[in-house]
Amino acid sequence: MSKLAADHGAINLSQGFPDFEVSPELIALVDNAMKQGHNQYAPMAGLPWLRQVISKMTADRYGYQPNAETEITVTSGATEALFGSIMALLHPGEEVILFDPSYDSYDPVIRLAGGIPVHLNLTYPDFRIDWQQVRDTISGKTRLIIINTPHNPTGSTLPEEDMIVLQGLAEEHNLLVISDEVYEHIIFDEKTHQSVLKFEAMRKRSVAISSFGKTFHATGWKVGYLVASEALTAEIRKIHQFVTFSVSTPVQHALGQYLQHKKNYDSLARFYEQKRDSFLALLEEADWRPLVSSGTYFQLLSYDGMNDKGDQEMAEYLTRKYGLASIPISVFYHDNTDHKLLRFCFAKQEETLIKAAEILCRIRI
Ligand SMILES: Cc1ncc(COP(=O)(O)O)c(C=O)c1O
Structure with a gap:
C-alpha cells in the first residue's frame, strides 16, 4: 500500500510509522555517543548499563525487576526478538496458537521453525479472545501462545482478567507465552497496560517483547529488547548471537540516557x-x-x-x-x-x- x-x-x-521527527535531544545523544567513540561492537546481549536502566524501568512499570545480566536482551527491533524467541522455543511439529487479525511476522516464523500455526479469530467487533475456543484448541502438541497487547491492527487491549485466564491455561497445559508489547506505552482512556511481566506465574514461562522504534518515533533505528527468564533467555540468545550478534552501540548509549527520564516515555x-x-x-x-x-x-x-x-x-x-x-x-x-x-x-x-x-x-x- x-x-x-x-x-x-x-x-x-x-x-x-510516525511522520514527525525524533526528539532533537535523543538525536543529540546519538551524535554525542558517536563523537565520544562508542562506535564498535556492543556486548552480545546489549550494553550492560542500558540493560540496568531497562531493568529499573520495568520494575517501576510492572512491579518486577528482571535481572539485567541474565533476563534482558537488546535486539534488532521487536522483529528480531520475535524471530529469535519463536526459533528458540519451538520444536518441529509443535503447535502455536495465535489470534487473527495478527501481525504479519508470526505465522511465517512459526513455519520456518517447523511449527504449526493454529489461527483463531478474535471476536468481532470488540476483538477479544474467546477463551473457550482456546481451551478447545489446546492439544498435546501446543507449545506456545502468542499475544499482542495493545493490538495491531485493531487497537484493542487485553484486560487483567484475560491475563489471569491466560496464566491459568499456560500453567495447566505447560505452555509458553510470547507477548508482543511493542505498543506498551501507547494505551488510552485511563487503561493500564497488562504486561505478562506483572503476573508471577506467567512471567516464568513468557517472553515480553518491546520496541524503542515505536516508543521514540524512530522505527528506522530498529532497536528493541526482550525480557524472559534466565532459562528462556539462554536459549533465545543462542539465536540472537548468530542472527545479529549485537545492536548499534551509539544508539544503545543514547537510549540508555534518554530512558532515565520517565517523562520521555x-x-x-x-x-x-x-x-x-x-x-x-x-x-x-x-x-x-x-x-x-x-x-x-x-x-x-x-x-x-x-x-x-x-x-x-x-x-x-x-x-x-x-x-x-x-x-x-x-x-x-x-x-x-x-x-x-x-x-x-x-x-x-x-x-x-x-x-x-x-x-x-x-x-x-
Ligand atoms: C505488533 C507489532 N510487533 C512487532 C513489530 C515490529 O517492531 P520493530 O520495528 O521494533 O521490529 C511491529 C511493527 O509494526 C508491530 O506492529
Missing part, C-alpha cells in the same frame, strides 16, 4: 490519545464508523453499509481515486474475512490527519 500511495501521491496512513499515551481524539472528532460527520481503539496508533474504520467492495478493493479504490492510503484488515487474517474494515495510522501531523479526514468525509453512502 505504501508503494501504491507513493505512485499516486496519496496521503499515506497505511504503514505504521510516560507522555506518549497522552500524546497519541490526543491524536486519536482529534482524528475521530474530524470524522464525526463522516459515514465511516470508527471501532474502539484503546491503544496503539491505529484506528479501524468500518465502511459497512457504504458499498459492497471487499476491503482490498476498497483500500485500492481509496488510494487511486481519492489519494488516501490505508491497510485492508483482511491481510492480517489467515482465513478469508469479509469485514469491511480499513486500518488507518494516526501517528501523523495534525495537517495530514485533517486532509485525510476531509477525504473520508467526502465519501458518502
Whole structure:
C-alpha cells in the first residue's frame, strides 16, 4: 500500500510509522555517543548499563525487576526478538496458537521453525479472545501462545482478567507465552497496560517483547529488547548471537540516557490519545464508523453499509481515486474475512490527519 500511495501521491496512513521527527535531544545523544567513540561492537546481549536502566524501568512499570545480566536482551527491533524467541522455543511439529487479525511476522516464523500455526479469530467487533475456543484448541502438541497487547491492527487491549485466564491455561497445559508489547506505552482512556511481566506465574514461562522504534518515533533505528527468564533467555540468545550478534552501540548509549527520564516515555499515551481524539472528532460527520481503539496508533474504520467492495478493493479504490492510503484488515487474517474494515495510522501531523479526514468525509453512502 505504501508503494501504491507513493505512485499516486496519496496521503499515506497505511504503514505504521510516525511522520514527525525524533526528539532533537535523543538525536543529540546519538551524535554525542558517536563523537565520544562508542562506535564498535556492543556486548552480545546489549550494553550492560542500558540493560540496568531497562531493568529499573520495568520494575517501576510492572512491579518486577528482571535481572539485567541474565533476563534482558537488546535486539534488532521487536522483529528480531520475535524471530529469535519463536526459533528458540519451538520444536518441529509443535503447535502455536495465535489470534487473527495478527501481525504479519508470526505465522511465517512459526513455519520456518517447523511449527504449526493454529489461527483463531478474535471476536468481532470488540476483538477479544474467546477463551473457550482456546481451551478447545489446546492439544498435546501446543507449545506456545502468542499475544499482542495493545493490538495491531485493531487497537484493542487485553484486560487483567484475560491475563489471569491466560496464566491459568499456560500453567495447566505447560505452555509458553510470547507477548508482543511493542505498543506498551501507547494505551488510552485511563487503561493500564497488562504486561505478562506483572503476573508471577506467567512471567516464568513468557517472553515480553518491546520496541524503542515505536516508543521514540524512530522505527528506522530498529532497536528493541526482550525480557524472559534466565532459562528462556539462554536459549533465545543462542539465536540472537548468530542472527545479529549485537545492536548499534551509539544508539544503545543514547537510549540508555534518554530512558532515565520517565517523562520521555510516560507522555506518549497522552500524546497519541490526543491524536486519536482529534482524528475521530474530524470524522464525526463522516459515514465511516470508527471501532474502539484503546491503544496503539491505529484506528479501524468500518465502511459497512457504504458499498459492497471487499476491503482490498476498497483500500485500492481509496488510494487511486481519492489519494488516501490505508491497510485492508483482511491481510492480517489467515482465513478469508469479509469485514469491511480499513486500518488507518494516526501517528501523523495534525495537517495530514485533517486532509485525510476531509477525504473520508467526502465519501458518502
Ligand atoms: C505488533 C507489532 N510487533 C512487532 C513489530 C515490529 O517492531 P520493530 O520495528 O521494533 O521490529 C511491529 C511493527 O509494526 C508491530 O506492529
